[in-house]
Amino acid sequence: QVQLVESGGGVVQPGGSLRLSCAASGFTFSSYGMHWVRQAPGKGLEWVAFIRYDGSNKYYADSVKGRFTISRDNSKNTLYLQMNSLRAEDTAVYYCAKGGGPYGSGSLDYWGQGTLVTVSS
Amino acid sequence: DIVMTQTPLSLSVTPGQPASISCKSSQSLLHSDGKTYLYWYLQKPGQSPQLLIYEVSSRFSGVPDRFSGSGSGTDFTLKISRVEAEDVGVYYCMQGIHLPPTFGQGTKVEIK
Numbered sequence A: 001q002v003q004l005v006e007s008g009g010g011v012v013q014p015g016g017s018l019r020l021s022c023a024a025s026g027f028t029f030s031s032y033g034m035h036w037v038r039q040a041p042g043k044g045l046e047w048v049a050f051i052r053y054d055g056s057n058k059y060y061a062d063s064v065k066g067r068f069t070i071s072r073d074n075s076k077n078t079l080y081l082q083m084n085s086l087r088a089e090d091t092a093v094y095y096c097a098k099g100g101g102p103y104g105s106g107s108l109d110y111w112g113q114g115t116l117v118t119v120s121s
Numbered sequence B: 001d002i003v004m005t006q007t008p009l010s011l012s013v014t015p016g017q018p019a020s021i022s023c024k025s026s027q028s029l030l031h032s033d034g035k036t037y038l039y040w041y042l043q044k045p046g047q048s049p050q051l052l053i054y055e056v057s058s059r060f061s062g063v064p065d066r067f068s069g070s071g072s073g074t075d076f077t078l079k080i081s082r083v084e085a086e087d088v089g090v091y092y093c094m095q096g097i098h099l100p101p102t103f104g105q106g107t108k109v110e111i112k
Helices: none
Strands: A003-007 A010-012 A020-024 A032-037 A046-051 A058-060 A068-073 A078-083 A092-099 A108-111 A115-119 B006-007 B010-013 B019-025 B036-042 B048-055 B067-072 B075-080 B087-094 B109-110
Touching: A010 B109, A020 A032, A020 A115, A032 A068, A032 A108, A046 A068, A046 A078, A046 A092, A046 B019, A058 A068, A058 B067, A068 B067, A078 A092, A078 A115, A108 B010, A108 B048, B019 B036, B019 B087, B019 B109, B048 B067, B075 B087
Parallel strands: A010 A115, B010 B109
Antiparallel strands: A003 A020, A020 A078, A032 A046, A032 A092, A046 A058, A068 A078, A092 A108, A092 A115, B006 B019, B019 B075, B036 B048, B036 B087, B067 B075, B087 B109
């Protein structure tokens, strides 16, 4: 069965950095695009970033462009999100989600349990 | 970006009664490949979102048949034929035709 397990969340000061990981299993990781989606406390879902199956193309929400970097290691079945210059408004639970296909269109069909990032001094 | 608008934002339902949620998109979700890229998710309390319906009306693996989706173009509906206690949570519609995928505001469903 598909499993996505995020890690790397925690408390960080404004301006700091954090790297999230998402370990994938139960499917052919290298065949699917992958997303990061976040949810601020008590709020709705906000898409953050997407990476194609082979890492050839990456897309970002305007709110994180230039500060966050999505990447993947298909040999390790792992997705990453490098977060720099963190702001209080980046505080959220971060979910990785499997795309329904290799490119950006379609569903986010499986989600991890999420990892909490808190940006606070 | 495509804007997704859900109504109502909250719903209180008696067990066994039906429920309906509307979702409207700011542009058509019908792709030239013939598919309509509209999805429904349920986020149960304390859990991550789970896919219920894909491409307007197809139930995802393991989703009970009391859940159904309908609609076309820009107007879509999720229906629960008989609400059960385990259906409580926040329901989101999402468009997947163009990046970025965008979500509705969410509809909170509670049991009376």
